[in-house]
Amino acid sequence: MGKGMMIAAWIVFLGLLAFFFKNILDKQHNPNQEINSSVLNSGIRVVRLVRNRNGHYVSRGYINNQEVTFFLDTGATTISIPEPVARKIGLKRGPPISVSTANGSIEVYLTTIRRLSIGSIVLDNLSATINPYMEGDDILLGMNVLKKLEIIQKGKILTLKQYP
Known part of the structure; x- marks a missing residue:
């Protein structure tokens, strides 16, 4: 009984340790899990994002009321969604198109x-x-979204403004 309890205690301890470190790593990848957001009296909507440890801007957000993680990418023409994420949030494949990536041309779905x-x-x-070759859970937020916003980068903060 004593040995079994010791093993159970170690399993619980290691589980808690793994949970703790996963939370730390998640916050390092996405420091914007709680969004700094406001609406000014003028109707301007403002979001301030903190750069992650790799120098990228990653943010929690929503697509069709489903929570997702966005990776802001000025090099992406449009929003690009990994296929497993698209399935999870209920997006349907449309017609296929060919797009150019850093790794060559691939077929994706509108x-x-x-x-x-x-x-x-x-x-x-x-x-x-919808990109069937894209790995991970982050959605690339491309220029078809970013061009609709004013973008100000200063220090570790990226400010996004949407005008009425």
């Missing part, structure tokens, strides 16, 4: 996002692609 939000910023009816 889709439409009814509503995308990051904090107080809300955009409707956006084109996106």
Whole structure:
């Protein structure tokens, strides 16, 4: 009985340790799990994002009311969604198209996002692609979204503004 309890205690301890370190790593990858967001009296919607440890801007957000993680990518033309994430949030594959990536041309599938939000910023009816070759859970937030916003980068903070 004593040995069994000791093994159980170690299992619980290691589980808690793994949970603790996973939370630390998640916060290092995405320091914007709680969005710094406001709406000014003028109607301007403002979101401030903190750069992650790798110098990228990653943020929690929503597609069609489903929580997702965005990776802001000024090098991406459109929103690019890994296929497993697209399935999870209920997006359907549309017609296939060929796109150029850093690794060459690939076939992806068109889709439409009814509503995308990051904090107080809300955009409707956006084109996106479902990428069957993309790994991970991060959605690339491309220029078809970013061009609709004012972007100010200063120090470790990226400020996004949406004008009425």
